Amino acid sequence: MKLTPQTALIHAPRKAPQFINTVQAPLFRASTIIFENTDALFNRHWTDDYDYSYGTHGTPTTFTLGDHIAQIEGGKYCLLAPSGLSAINLVNSCFLSHGDEVWVADNIYGPNMEHLRNLETRYGIDVKVYNPIDADSFQPSEKAKLLWLEAAGSVTLEFPDLINLVKKAKSKNILTALDNTWGAGLAFNAFDFSDEHLSVDVSVHALTKYPSGGGDILMGSVVTRDKALHHKLFRTHAIQGISISGDDAAQVQRSLASMQIRYQHQSNSALHVLQWLKTQEAFAQVLHPADPDNISHQYWKDTCQTEQSAGLVSVIFKPEYDMNAIRKFCDHLKLFKLGFSWGGPVSLVMLYKLDDMRHLDHSHLQKGILVRFCIGLEDADDLIADIQQALKAL
Incomplete structure (x- = not known):
């Protein structure tokens, strides 16, 4: 059957073989899928x-x-x-x-x-x-x-x-x-x-x-x-x-393919940052389940088959630092960007008022405003230096 040029554009008479071996799998975009018969x-x-x-x-x-x-x-x-x-x-x-x-x-x-x-x-x-x-x-x-x-x-x-x-x-x-x-x-x-x-x-x-x-x-x-x-x-x-x-x-x-490597790197960086955060006077509490001082550490240890953990670390500022002070701290961070989510290459920071979030007794948490650090792929010591310079804004 002879096709007009317009129809031949849609029903091409010549078609390249559909499958080859490549590092990445072929991409299929489809709403309609054609049945053979x-x-x-x-x-x-x-x-x-x-x-x-x-x-x-x-x-x-x-x-x-x-x-x-x-x-x-x-x-x-x-x-x-x-x-x-x-x-x-x-x-x-x-x-x-x-x-x-x-x-x-x-x-x-x-x-x-x-x-x-x-x-x-x-x-x-x-x-x-x-x-x-x-x-x-x-x-x-x-x-x-x-x-x-x-x-x-x-x-x-x-x-x-x-x-x-x-x-x-x-x-x-x-x-x-x-x-x-x-x-x-x-x-x-x-x-x-x-x-x-x-x-x-x-x-x-x-x-x-x-x-x-x-x-x-x-x-x-x-x-x-x-x-x-x-x-x-x-x-x-x-x-x-x-x-x-x-x-x-x-x-x-x-x-x-790179997820395991990224997760391990961010886990290691978070633990490195965690140890430094625990030495800082501005924080009433540092939160991370892999920390032996954490109230839920034993549950983490009993469950996790590896020493890995997500690259999240939260801190609770001492009560003398009000919301205006914490906002000033967050605004002075250079490497940590203000945003939700985690797991990407860029480190993120977010602030929370705990009393607005919890419904039950949470006396294991200190009073104060919480800031969560999501560790990215930057060098951990650079991230520490960034937090340190922002603390001076307090």
Whole structure:
């Protein structure tokens, strides 16, 4: 059949072979996916491991990234979402219904709490708060369906009593979901983190942080080991039309090879900065779970199979320094940039008023304004010098 020039542009008569071996996997961009014939159209099911039916279900690019994230986290199945918060919301909307009880740690990621409070108001979800370092404060009723864990909390950095909390939840058939962004699948295995081979049911990860590594991609993941759980999540994922860009997936995939090296470097730098921060008179308390003086240090030690930890260190200024003074300190920093998130090449700083964030007793934390340092890839001694010169502004 002879084609006009316009049609030949769309249905090219000559086509280069589609697959070659390269260092980076080929990038597939797709909304429509072409079926070879009607057998291929009808002899498929949405539960197939690789269901190539429409771009929202997945492409080789997104499935490759999902497989690698599942491997890093110690799981089997992975779903990708356009942000960490989107991945969290997928879990909440999949497993919670009217009248259900959900338990969250007092140091939970703020937007997750905000989302759950919205569900509580609009749909009758009952939100309960527990102390992450006191497993006895987790007192679920028969309505409890989901326990959220965060290891460690992203601001005050308490590492939870993960072992006892998960044991308690499992004894009552309560689903456990872990926000594993801090550990990134590297500090410990969420699906096997104790001698008893304890496992969470679902691990959620903001790939925006360490997997991306560039501070320029938004993405989240939901990883499981159980196929039935995965299918339930995938059904909600499909119904809600959750999908990610193939370009973004390729960018994160490209960064995975260096993630372990970056995580280790930022962990080492954070510990180096931590030791210096503990010598400074302006701080009432320095917070990091790997610090032996930290109240949750033993829980971190019991859970983490490595000496690695995320590059986050928080400090609480002494009460004599008010918000104006702390703002002045932050504004005088040169290398630390004021911004949310972590895991990228540039060090970040953010300030918080603890009393506005906590719901339960937090007497283990000193009074004062908290500042969180997110350590990037700069030299640790340069970062120390930056903090030191900014302290003079006080």
